Amino acid sequence: MSLKRKLEGEIEIREGASDAFYDIYKSKPHLVSHASSHFVQSCDLHHGDFGTPGAILSWNYTLDGKAGVCKTEIEKVDDENRLVRQKVIGGDLMDDYKSLVFTCHVVPKDKETSIVRWIFEYEKVRPGVPEPSAMMDSVLAAAKDIDDRHHGIKK
Structure with missing residues (x-):
């Protein structure tokens, strides 16, 4: 019995924040906590360079x-x-998933909005x-939090 699955979600953000969101998620993930501290408290670099394949983040x-x-x-x-695209290689999520890969894709929609699309590919350890x-809901909400912070909207 295969326990491999895929979960997709997306949220609209203002076009003015799309480059900022991509730059933060790719190269400055430690800043996610500034906009969405209720979800992400910190992101630390353990190996390599931010924004490059092979980098390891905690x-x-x-x-x-x-x-x-x-x-x-x-x-x-x-x-x-x-x-x-990031692959989970350790931590609490590995208790429930043999494999888990997060892909974040920022896609222009029109002159005023872009779509932040998340794809989770995973295999459960057991039925x-x-x-x-809940993780999908949180990453989508974090994208909106970054959008709001970029536009000076305080919550």
Whole structure:
């Protein structure tokens, strides 16, 4: 029985924030905590350089009221298509998933908006493990938080 799955989600952000969002997620992920501290408390570089394949990042986050740690390795950066792909290589998420890959893609929609599209590809360790929908909701909300912060909207 295959427990491999894919979950996709997207959210609109203002076009003026799309480059800023991509730059923060790709090259300055430690700044995510400034806009979305209720979700991401910190992101530290453990190996390599921010924004380059092979870089290893450690994320401290809160999901459903529980503190967690996630270690990721950047697999792919495509500046032309504004896409970053990270593979989870350690942390709490590995308790439930054999493999988990996050792909973030920023796509222009029209003159005023862009779409932040997230794709999670994962394999559960056993039946009954919940879908990572809470994580999806949180990364989408963080994109909106970065958009709002970029435009000076305080929450």
